[in-house]
Ligand SMILES: [Fe+2]
């Protein structure tokens with residue numbers, strides 16, 4: 001029996017990460033015009049027509065309400081559903097103050113085309129690395145075993161081989177991996193590393209989204225600008241658990 005077309009149609013998710021906007025729209029981040037670089041992605045996002053956009057942290061460089069309002073204004077007409085997690089440069093309360101008003105979702109679980117999109121918080125505003133305590137890991141236990149899941153977390157839950165950013169990973173990542181064991185998680189997607197990374201841990205794909213503002217060379221001992229311009233990661237998610245991913249560039 002053929003399923004109706006609608007039942008087999010994928011949803012398109014776009015992960016935007018590490019935009020590092022400041023209160024001043026002209027401010028530069030690592031020498032790059034953060035607002036202008038984000039804006040270069042608009043035509044490609046309009047062409048992609050995402051059903052859901054996930055902002056995976058470091059939306060702001062200075063946690064100013066103005067920076068969150070500008071991001072909100074940028075994405076609100078680009079997808080019908082927007083979700084977010086904070087990064088180490090963000091302040092969760094300030095973000096929530098703006099994004100709640102715009103109807104953006106903080107999860108911890110957002111449903112999208114038969115998938116469970118899980119939004120986990122690894123960030124602390126007073127430290128650059130990430131950590132998840134029991135309270136932050138607890139939502140994982142709520143995952144429904146019968147539907148595929150995609151997990152978002154800001155910090156890298158494995159080393160990406162990049163000295164300048166592997167100084168600030170998710171610490172004690174085994175706590176996350178232990179909790180995910182046996183769950184229907186296809187991939188863990190993160191930001192924070194400002195470069196493209198695609199790896200795997202215990203059969204779960206581990207994928208970064210590059211920054212929309214500034215990206216760095218992997219092997220360098222300290223941040224060194226790379227050729228990777230403003231970019232993002234997209235996912236297509238089919239209800240039967242099939243999925244694919246790729247990069248969105250301007
Ligand atoms: Fe960042």
Ligand SMILES: [Fe+2]
Nearest residue numbers: 058087088192
């Ligand atoms: Fe970060």
